Structure formats: C-alpha cells, structure tokens
Amino acid sequence: MNGEVHLPLVLALDDPAATLERVGGKGASLARLAAAGLPVPAGFHVTTTAYQRFVQEQGLQGEILAAVSSISIDQPSTLEAASQRISLLFAQHSIPADIAAAIRQAYAELGGGAVAVRSSATAEDLPEMSFAGQQETYLNMQGEDMVLEAVKSCWASLWTARAIGYRARHNIAPEDVSLAVVVQRLVPADAAGILFTVNPLTAAHEQVMINAAWGLGEAIVGGQVTPDTLVVDKESGEVVERQISSKDVMTVRTAEGTHEEPVPLEKRTQPVLSAKQVAELVRLGMQVEQLYKQPMDIEWALHEEHFFLVQARPITALPEPAAPREWKLPKANGRYMRSSVIELMPDPLSPLFTTLGLPAWNRVYKQLGEELGLSFLYNDSFLTTVNGYAYYDLSALNVRFKDGVRIITLSLKELFKLLKTAQKRLEEDARPRYAALSQQWEAVDLQQESAARLLEGVTELVKVASEYYLTIQSGVLPAAYMSEAAFTAFYERLIRRRNDPPALTFLLGFTSEPIRAEQALYDLARWASTQPRLADVLLQLSSEQFREVYQADALAGVDTDIWQSFRERFIAHLKRFGHAIYDLDFAKPVPADDPATLFETLKFFLSGEAPNPYDRQNEAQMRRERATLIVLTRLKRGPRLAAFKKLLKWAQTLAPLREDGLADVGLGWPVVRKMLREIGRRLVRSRALATEDDVFWLTLSELQQAVSLLDHGQTPESYQDIVSKRRATWKSQSTMNPPVALPQKGGTRVLGMDFARFMPARTEQESHDVLKGVGASPGRVTGTARVIHGPDEFQQMQQGDILVARITTPAWTPLFALASGVITDVGGPLSHSSIVAREYHIPAVLGTGMATERLRSGQRVTVNGDVGTVTIHEK
Incomplete structure (x- = not known):
C-alpha cells in the first residue's frame, strides 16, 4: 500500500504518536490531557490513516473532489447537494476488513460497553479558528456493529454542508483535510457542562465561567436547555455571579443512543453543582489552562462525584476586556499627577517600558533628589502607573503649607545651580554621550550579537536616554519656561504700549529641530517636483501604498535613476530626523520605522498649495527684528533698556534650545527598537x-x-x-481618559497648596458645547475637527482640519503644516504644541482634559486661542 502499511490504524488515547496529523485536533487535545494525568475517559484513536485507506481503497477521492468542485459558498443548496452526494458514497461502501478488525480489537480491549464516538478533523480545535460543531459525535454506541457504523458516519461527516462551506470560506483546500475518530468510554453523566477559563462575556482573565445542566452535555451544546451559569474568581474561588436556571430537559441514554426527556420537577431549579464541586472543577480548569498556556473551552461530565474532561480546545474569540471603572490609588492617601515628562506618555505604557523604562527614569530622579536635598521625594516608584497610565507619585509632598515652603527654600540653591549650567550640561555632556552610544550600536551587526548582549545594550541606551532627558528637565526646560515668563511679564507691564506687538513676537522665527525637519521635507518635495513624472506618481499613492514601495528598487511610471535618487534622499531624511518620538514608550514606532506618517505632509508640499516654511520663518524673523529695533530705539538707555536686553537674550537663547532638546529625546530609540525586535525575531523563531x-x-x-x-x-x-x-488590556485602558491628578477630588493639593488653577487639563468639565482650556496660541478659526490618536492615523489628516490630540510631541510637527488649529487634552502655554502652533501662526487651545473624548472627527468646531475655548457647532 505504497508505504502506508506501517502507519498505525489505531492508537491508545495517550500514545505519544497521537499527533494532530494522525488523530486530528480533538484527538490530539484529548491525548495531551490524558498524558498529563488529567481525568479523561479511557479510549482509543482511529487514525487519519484509516480514513485515507478507506477513501483510497474504495476509490472515493476523485468523486469527493468532483462533488465539492461545483459548490458556491453563496448558494447553500449547492453545499447541501455536494454533502448528500458524498454521504451516499460513504454509505454504499464498507470499511476494509483489516481496519474493521483493528477497531474491533481496540474496542474489546477497552472493555466493550457504551462508548462515545467523536469526529476529530485535522483542521479542528486549533487556536486560530474553531471548527466546533462541523463534524458529528455519536453517544452511547454499544457493540462492535454500532461502533463501526458510527466510525463510518463520522468519516462522512467531514463532508457535511456546514463543514464544506466553512472550509471554503477559510480557503482550506478539500484535498488537505482528513479525519480521525476518538472512541471513549461513555461517562453516564449525572451532570455535564462547559467551563471557560476566561469569562467569555467580558474577557476577564481573572474569572472562569461554568455552565452546568443535568444529564449528558448534549442538551447544553445543542441549546435545548438553559444551564446554570456561575462566574468564579480564580484567585479566591469565590462565586461572584450565580444564575440558577429552570432546567426543563436533559439528555439521557437509551438502548438506541440518547434522547431528551423532562427533568424531574424537584431538580429543575436545584443548583447542579455544590460549592465543593465548583472548587474542584475550577482547579481542573486551571490545570488545563496551565498545560496549554492559553484560555480554554472545556467540556466536562460528572458521575458519582468524579469529574471527567471530554474535550478541551482553545477559546478562539474573546471580546475586548472592559476598561477599569475606577482609578484605584497605589497608596490610599497618595497624590498622583500627570505632567512634565508624562506629557510624552499620552497612552497606557507597554509592559516592557513599564519595567525597563520607568525604573531607569526613577534611578536618575533619585540621583537628582540627592543633589537637591529631596531624596525623600524621589523614591523607586516616583514614576508609577495607574490603570496603565504613567503618573508622578507626589505623596511625599502631601504636607502642610509651612513644610512645603521649607522644602522649596532648601532646594532653591541647588536648583539655581542646575539652571545656570543647563546649556553647558546639555551640549557638552548629555547629548554627545547619548549620540555616541546610539551611533556605536547603529554600527553593530545585531544578528551576530548574543541576545543577552543586545538586552544589555538596550538597558545601557535607556539609562543614557533617561539621563539625557533629566538634563533637559532639570535645566533647559525650566530655564526656558522661566525666561519666557520673566520677559513676558517685564515687557507687558513696563515696556509695551497700545500699538506694540505682544511679547510672543520677540520669541518667534528661530530655527529649531522640528522646523529644520519640516524645511528638509519641503526641500525634498521641491526637488521631486522638478523630476519627470515623480511628483505625479507620488501624488497618486496612498500612505499605505507608499509604506510598501518606498524601499523598492523601482516605482512604476518613474525612471529608475530618479527613483533611486529620491529613495536615497528620503532615507537620508529619516536618518537625520527619524528619531523624533510620538511617544516616549519605545514600544511605539518612530518615523524611521514607519515613514508613511510623513507622506501626507510630503504630498501637501508636492501639491504646490502649501506655504513655504522658509517664507513663514523669515516673516516671523523680520517682525521680531522690527519690534526689537522699535523698543531699543525708544528706550535708548537706562535700567529698563538693560533689563529688556538681558531678559530678551535669555528667552531667545533658550526658546529654540528647548525644542532642540525635546526633539532628541528619542535619539537612541531607532536602534533600541531594532535591538529589541532582533530579540523578538529569535523568540518568534x-x-x-x-x-x-x-x-x-x-x-x-x-x-x-x-x-x-x-x-x-x-x-x-x-x-x-x-x-x-x-x-487586550492595553486596548481597553486606552479608551480611558486619565485624570490629570489623583485622587480626582483634592489631588491637586500639594505642599499644602492647591494647584488646580495651574493644572493644564480640565477633566471635570461638564458636558456642554464649550470646552475650556488654555489659550496657548492666539487667533480664532472655525473648521473640521480631526481626532488623531497616534501616527497610524496621520493619513486621516486633511489640509485645513483642526488637529485634536491628547498631546503632541516634535514628531507630530508635520501635521501642523496641514492644520488650521490645534486642540489637545494635555498641555499649556509652554508645551510643544503651543510653541509649534505659534510658529505656524495657528490658534491653539490646550489642556482641555477631554477633547479627544468629547470631540469626533468631522464635527465643526471653533478654536479661540485668545480666550482658551473650543465651541462645538455640530453634535
């Protein structure tokens, strides 16, 4: 028989040779359970070899394929006709004598008597798809003849109408499937049911759900009875939900098989399972989940106080878990806030960044605390998470007002020292060190390094990145905030006259890294516009198409040399600016990973409708220089002139330095992501x-x-x-709107003072048509809101839209070229969104706390950056 004579026709239930190919999905699962010592009814497998021999020796394969070749999945009648034709073929032929003998012998060794005969297809009960119910099961088969007939009926059930249609819809070729059969002693069940090791309604992984009914389990599976439903907490074993149904019918054994009969009246509303039985069943379910390392759907039977597992398969579809409803504090009397570096972490954090990134930041904070004499504040959990979102733990500052004044006074001396050396520490130490380590790892052949060395390198880079950020946070950022505030206050109160420009005019028109990135992209578009056909072809591509073709050697419709030149220029742009982060969490891609995020802005520049960013900057520079000359001419001499010049120089030096510093926070992230993904590649392998x-x-x-x-x-x-x-948990958490302070009532009280009016986000706003925030860039505009949650949605942004986001970082700058206004959940007058919006001369209202929650893409809204309001015109 061409080599198949050596393949087994029958296998013991727990035989190590009971693989998916030989005994099908259900059989392989039962074999795994039995081999692990779990309570599975004794039995044996009739292997796929037996099925294939039957089909081959009776010459059925050609006729089967001919029958299914004429089906149409949109026409159920064709599926039914093919199934009936194949079923008749099976009925007309007998099982070969040697196969029948092997089944008889195995049945006799099992002890004869009542058995369950179950189909087990080779594409069944798999993690990626569920074939449950596609093939047949026959219960209470007694005697050799009934067993043999049931085996053949199971083989034929591989070709039921629903099975043929299901495989066709999933593109499974009919010649690729086969069927085994599992024969097991029938458990004369007093009760039976299903256990899910995850709550299938809520996807809560900390709960199991049990369905239970009287008699055999077919009444539940077939939907003839509403079972009892229990939801049990895994850790405590406590039943958290209990629904005891009226169980009117049950499946019982008969001489010919099974049938449904009424449940005795006294048992209809009686709970099927006792507390002790529930605990035992949960214990068995946990053993199965640990064996498979994934959520499982388990069929069970109960006979004389003993549980038996008759089937187990992976749960193939779960709803998204519900987002937590409460913001439970890590410490009962703690104080938690989202500000500063957390503005770069708008979403819930990935597990790896939570356990690698946050500890690195906490270590450098602790070091800073020692320098400032605030070691009590900067502990190992200074940066922590609540519902996945990053928060500062300011519990140590939950003190009386006089103690708060003392703490501030003690730290001021060291703080001023840090401010004085801010620029030097950044330019001569932190950035060169960060850049050198990033370049060092960029030059390494990552595939040749051990996984441990790659992880060491990642840890090293994250440490240097945290030190770099803290250099900015402890120097450049506060110095920039203070210098702008000091200059603005001095100018508005002591210098400005009625027709003079606002203080902001003196701080715009400088070149910073985000502006240089925009100008470089504009230059690339301007060059592309001079190349034959290149701009026309690029304008026809979507962001998704560009993602697929930008690394290709050729682009249809464009000369190969021109395309290669474009690619070289574009890749050089990514190498220069592609480390700008959308999110500090290194789990999020940067432009170097996914340049499609830049493509809509590139197309805008290619269209010829975009303003020239050089002209915009030059105009701002000219206005700044003209305003400065007017003030200098008017003051001529004296202390006001000296103060004006000193404060202006301080603010103008630090304004672009702040943006440059923030733009390079992710300098090492492209290589960190490459290193981690190389480890990931090995784990996939x-x-x-x-x-x-x-x-x-x-x-x-x-x-x-x-x-x-x-x-x-x-x-x-x-x-x-x-x-x-x-x-799944992250996805549910990401739908939440994190409060800026916890607890939500009184959480803004720190150092004995209430900072509520200084906080940028207003999550407590009532539901009405006007959102309040911070007017961070002047002007007023009405337009279409476009809610963008992250870089994967950048392509949705259209010219003239009003950008609505949780927060923006330097990597969001390309969208400002398209936007007519900006609204954010988090941010203030000195945040990145504010700075860039001013440079682009577009109104911005920041710190609304809930814009991404309350607004929808397509709504008409008015952004008033002068008074800090957003008016919603359409529901």
Whole structure:
C-alpha cells in the first residue's frame, strides 16, 4: 500500500504518536490531557490513516473532489447537494476488513460497553479558528456493529454542508483535510457542562465561567436547555455571579443512543453543582489552562462525584476586556499627577517600558533628589502607573503649607545651580554621550550579537536616554519656561504700549529641530517636483501604498535613476530626523520605522498649495527684528533698556534650545527598537512569540529569562497567550481618559497648596458645547475637527482640519503644516504644541482634559486661542 502499511490504524488515547496529523485536533487535545494525568475517559484513536485507506481503497477521492468542485459558498443548496452526494458514497461502501478488525480489537480491549464516538478533523480545535460543531459525535454506541457504523458516519461527516462551506470560506483546500475518530468510554453523566477559563462575556482573565445542566452535555451544546451559569474568581474561588436556571430537559441514554426527556420537577431549579464541586472543577480548569498556556473551552461530565474532561480546545474569540471603572490609588492617601515628562506618555505604557523604562527614569530622579536635598521625594516608584497610565507619585509632598515652603527654600540653591549650567550640561555632556552610544550600536551587526548582549545594550541606551532627558528637565526646560515668563511679564507691564506687538513676537522665527525637519521635507518635495513624472506618481499613492514601495528598487511610471535618487534622499531624511518620538514608550514606532506618517505632509508640499516654511520663518524673523529695533530705539538707555536686553537674550537663547532638546529625546530609540525586535525575531523563531513586536509586551524579568534560554540553546516557554491578554488590556485602558491628578477630588493639593488653577487639563468639565482650556496660541478659526490618536492615523489628516490630540510631541510637527488649529487634552502655554502652533501662526487651545473624548472627527468646531475655548457647532 505504497508505504502506508506501517502507519498505525489505531492508537491508545495517550500514545505519544497521537499527533494532530494522525488523530486530528480533538484527538490530539484529548491525548495531551490524558498524558498529563488529567481525568479523561479511557479510549482509543482511529487514525487519519484509516480514513485515507478507506477513501483510497474504495476509490472515493476523485468523486469527493468532483462533488465539492461545483459548490458556491453563496448558494447553500449547492453545499447541501455536494454533502448528500458524498454521504451516499460513504454509505454504499464498507470499511476494509483489516481496519474493521483493528477497531474491533481496540474496542474489546477497552472493555466493550457504551462508548462515545467523536469526529476529530485535522483542521479542528486549533487556536486560530474553531471548527466546533462541523463534524458529528455519536453517544452511547454499544457493540462492535454500532461502533463501526458510527466510525463510518463520522468519516462522512467531514463532508457535511456546514463543514464544506466553512472550509471554503477559510480557503482550506478539500484535498488537505482528513479525519480521525476518538472512541471513549461513555461517562453516564449525572451532570455535564462547559467551563471557560476566561469569562467569555467580558474577557476577564481573572474569572472562569461554568455552565452546568443535568444529564449528558448534549442538551447544553445543542441549546435545548438553559444551564446554570456561575462566574468564579480564580484567585479566591469565590462565586461572584450565580444564575440558577429552570432546567426543563436533559439528555439521557437509551438502548438506541440518547434522547431528551423532562427533568424531574424537584431538580429543575436545584443548583447542579455544590460549592465543593465548583472548587474542584475550577482547579481542573486551571490545570488545563496551565498545560496549554492559553484560555480554554472545556467540556466536562460528572458521575458519582468524579469529574471527567471530554474535550478541551482553545477559546478562539474573546471580546475586548472592559476598561477599569475606577482609578484605584497605589497608596490610599497618595497624590498622583500627570505632567512634565508624562506629557510624552499620552497612552497606557507597554509592559516592557513599564519595567525597563520607568525604573531607569526613577534611578536618575533619585540621583537628582540627592543633589537637591529631596531624596525623600524621589523614591523607586516616583514614576508609577495607574490603570496603565504613567503618573508622578507626589505623596511625599502631601504636607502642610509651612513644610512645603521649607522644602522649596532648601532646594532653591541647588536648583539655581542646575539652571545656570543647563546649556553647558546639555551640549557638552548629555547629548554627545547619548549620540555616541546610539551611533556605536547603529554600527553593530545585531544578528551576530548574543541576545543577552543586545538586552544589555538596550538597558545601557535607556539609562543614557533617561539621563539625557533629566538634563533637559532639570535645566533647559525650566530655564526656558522661566525666561519666557520673566520677559513676558517685564515687557507687558513696563515696556509695551497700545500699538506694540505682544511679547510672543520677540520669541518667534528661530530655527529649531522640528522646523529644520519640516524645511528638509519641503526641500525634498521641491526637488521631486522638478523630476519627470515623480511628483505625479507620488501624488497618486496612498500612505499605505507608499509604506510598501518606498524601499523598492523601482516605482512604476518613474525612471529608475530618479527613483533611486529620491529613495536615497528620503532615507537620508529619516536618518537625520527619524528619531523624533510620538511617544516616549519605545514600544511605539518612530518615523524611521514607519515613514508613511510623513507622506501626507510630503504630498501637501508636492501639491504646490502649501506655504513655504522658509517664507513663514523669515516673516516671523523680520517682525521680531522690527519690534526689537522699535523698543531699543525708544528706550535708548537706562535700567529698563538693560533689563529688556538681558531678559530678551535669555528667552531667545533658550526658546529654540528647548525644542532642540525635546526633539532628541528619542535619539537612541531607532536602534533600541531594532535591538529589541532582533530579540523578538529569535523568540518568534522559537515559537515563544507570534510577532517580533510582541517583545514589547513582555516584562523585563520575562525577557531576561527568555534571553538566557535563547543563548543557551534552550526553548523559552510560549508567551503568546500572555501577550494576547496584555494587548487586550492595553486596548481597553486606552479608551480611558486619565485624570490629570489623583485622587480626582483634592489631588491637586500639594505642599499644602492647591494647584488646580495651574493644572493644564480640565477633566471635570461638564458636558456642554464649550470646552475650556488654555489659550496657548492666539487667533480664532472655525473648521473640521480631526481626532488623531497616534501616527497610524496621520493619513486621516486633511489640509485645513483642526488637529485634536491628547498631546503632541516634535514628531507630530508635520501635521501642523496641514492644520488650521490645534486642540489637545494635555498641555499649556509652554508645551510643544503651543510653541509649534505659534510658529505656524495657528490658534491653539490646550489642556482641555477631554477633547479627544468629547470631540469626533468631522464635527465643526471653533478654536479661540485668545480666550482658551473650543465651541462645538455640530453634535
């Protein structure tokens, strides 16, 4: 028989050879449960070899393929006709004698009696799709003849109408499927049901759900009865929800098989399971989940106080878990705020950044605290998370007013020292050190490095990045804020006359890194416009299409040399500016990873409708110089002139330095992401992860363990289920609107003073047509709101839209070229959004606290940057 004579026709239930290919999905799962010592009814497998032999020796394969070749999945009648034709073929032929003999022998060794005969297809009960109910099960089969007939009926059920249609819709070729059969002792169940190791209604992974009914489990599976439903907390074992149904019918055994009969009246509303039985069933469910390392759907039966597992398969579809309803404080009397560096973390954090990034920041904060004499404040959890969002833990500052004054006084001396050396520390130490380490790792062949060395390098780069940011935060940023505030106050009160320009005029028109990035992209577009056909072809591409073609060697319709030149220029642009971050969390791509985010702005520049950014900057520079000359001419001499010149120089020096500093926060992120994704690639190869990017959803300790195993040639455990849970949790958390301060009532009280009126976000606003915020860039504009949650939505931004975002960072700057106004949840007069909006001369209202929650793309809104309001014109 061409080599197949050596393949087994029958296998013991727990035989190690019971693989998916030989015994199908259901059989392989039962074999795995039995081999692990779990309570599975004894039985045996009739392997796929037996099915294939039957089909081959009876000459059925050609007729089967001919029958299914004429189906149309949109016409159920064709599926039914094919199924009936194939079913008749099976009924007309007998099982070959040697196969029948092998089944008889296995049945006899099982002890004969009542058995369950279950179909087990080779494309069934798999994690990526569910074939549940596609093939048949026959219960209470007794005697050799009934068992053999049931086996053949199971084989035929591989070709039911629903199974044929299901496979066709999932592009599974009919010649690629086969069927095994599982024969097991029938459990004469007093009760039966289903256990889900995750709550299938809410996706709560900390809960299990149990369905239970009297008799055999077919009444539940077939929907003839509403079972009892119990939801149980895994950790405590407490039943958190209990629904006891009226169970009117149950499936029972008969001489010919099974049938439904009424449940005795006294048992209809009686709970099926006792508390002790519930606890035992949950324990078994947890063992199965740990064995498979993923959520499981388990069918069980109960007979004489003993549980039996009759089927287990991965849960293939879960709803998104519900977002938490409460903002539970890590410390009962704590104070938590979202400000400063947290403005660069608008979304919930990835597990890896939470366990690697935040600790690095906390270590440098602790060092700063020692320098300032504030070591009590900067502890190991100074940066912490609540519902996945980053918060500063300011609990140590929950003190009386006089103690707060003393703390501020003690730290002022050291703080002024840091401010005085801000520029030097940034330009001569922090940035060169950060750039050197980034360049060093960029030059390394990552594929040749051990996984442990890659992780060491990542840790090293994150440490230097945190030190770089703290250099900005402890020097350039506060110095810039103070210098602008001091100059503005002095100018508005002691210098400005009725027709003089506002103080802002003196601080615009400087070149900073985000502006240089915009001008470089404009230069690229201007060059592309001079090349034959290049601009026309690029303008026809979508962002998604550009993502696919920009690295290709050729582009249809464009001369190859021109395209190569464009690619070189574009890649050089990414190398120069592609490290700008959308989010401090290194799990988020940067433009160097996904340049499609820049493409809509590039197309805007190619269209010829975009203002020239050089002209805009030159105009602002001319207005600044003219205003300065007027003031200098008017003052001539004296203390006011000296103060004006000193304060102006201080503010003008620090304004662009602040933007340059922020623009380089992610200088090492492109290579950090490459290094982590290289580790991820190796974990995918070992099947521990499904994709390279799943590496960001591991914790540092998990990654360290996995890296150690990789380097020692061992296979790490699968993290795929853990990653899936964490991604789902992150997605639910991302729908929340984090309060700027916790607790939500009184959380703004720090150092004995209430900072509520200084906080930029106003999450407590009532639901009406006007949102209040901070007027951060003057002017008034009415337009179409465009809510953008992240770089993957940048392509939605159209020219003239009003940009609505949680927060913007330097990497968002290309959208400002398209925007007619800006609205954010978080931010103030000195945040990045404010600075760039002023440079682009577009109105901005920041710190609304809830714009992304209250506004929808397409609504007409008015942004009034003069008074800090957003008016909603359309619901």
